Amino acid sequence: xxxxxIRQYRDQDYDAVRTLFARGILEHAPAxxxxxxxxxxxxxxxxxxxxxxxxxxxxxxxxLGAVALVLVATWLLVRSFSTSYxxxxxxxxxxxxxxxxxxxxxxxxxxAEAGGSVVGMVAVAPPQDPAERGVALELKRMSVSKDYxxxxxxxxxxxxxxxxxxxxxxxAVVLSTSMVQVAAQRLYEGQGFKKVGAFSPSLLGSLLCxxxxxxxxxxxxxxxxxxx
Numbered sequence: 001x002x003x004x005x006i007r008q009y010r011d012q013d014y015d016a017v018r019t020l021f022a023r024g025i026l027e028h029a030p031a032x033x034x035x036x037x038x039x040x041x042x043x044x045x046x047x048x049x050x051x052x053x054x055x056x057x058x059x060x061x062x063x064l065g066a067v068a069l070v071l072v073a074t075w076l077l078v079r080s081f082s083t084s085y086x087x088x089x090x091x092x093x094x095x096x097x098x099x100x101x102x103x104x105x106x107x108x109x110x111x112a113e114a115g116g117s118v119v120g121m122v123a124v125a126p127p128q129d130p131a132e133r134g135v136a137l138e139l140k141r142m143s144v145s146k147d148y149x150x151x152x153x154x155x156x157x158x159x160x161x162x163x164x165x166x167x168x169x170x171x172a173v174v175l176s177t178s179m180v181q182v183a184a185q186r187l188y189e190g191q192g193f194k195k196v197g198a199f200s201p202s203l204l205g206s207l208l209c210x211x212x213x214x215x216x217x218x219x220x221x222x223x224x225x226x227x228x
Contacts, residue, residue: 004114004148006156009097009121013111016118018094022086024143029082031180032210033075046070081210093123094141101125106137106168110160112144112153120144122157124164127174136172136216137165142184149183158191165219172218179211193217 009017036042046067054063093100101109101123112120120143127138139161144153165173175193177184185195197214 004112004119004151004153004156006110006112006120006160009102009109009111011098013118014097017097017111017121018090020118020121020145021089021094021141021143025086025089026079026082027146028178028180029079032082032178033078035180035210036074036078037071089141093125106170108160108164109141110157112148112157114148119148120153120157122161124161124173129174132172132174135170136174137161137168137170139173139175142175154184154187155191158187162191162217162219170219172216174214174216176212176214179213185213185215188215188217191217 049070050063050067053066054060057063097109101107104125107123107125109123110121111118121141122139122143123141124137124139126133127136132138139158142154142157144157162173173193175188177188179198189195193215194217195213196216198211199214200211
């Protein structure tokens, strides 16, 4: 097992953290595309489209060509969906990490470092859901480099968030992850998180059969009331 340690974010980690986050999100685009292609309505739609073009044009080759164009366009949509999410994150909280997580109350940002390089990251902050504010904290921006997955880095980062929330008297930690991030779902479930909801983040997400899963971990041993 590779040696690593968890520490709080420093300003010199800025470029490494942003790059790690972007790569971690964009690498899931192919899985999202495969998920769309496996959906029954997508397969039915492609079949109907092929038949319609075949009947209208009179050539099955044109039908196949039209389906190929639809598949290419769908991949570009899936890719743009992931890219737009990355751009949104990099222009908001990950634009000024210190202000977003180290100066803000009940917030923090950690990195996993190995060999002098940032190989993992995670953040915690008050949740966006008003109903959860004052009750739970939200785990955010979890990402681990491919070369360090399966070595306990994600589990260690998750543990930092759980301890941080428990030490401040919060009763739960919540998070959101996409349906195609299966390894992340297994990690969270192994740490005591339970799936409590799902939604499509946009109309495009609905068309692509893409959902975001909500998870919650109730913390035992709450010792103090959270700040209001």
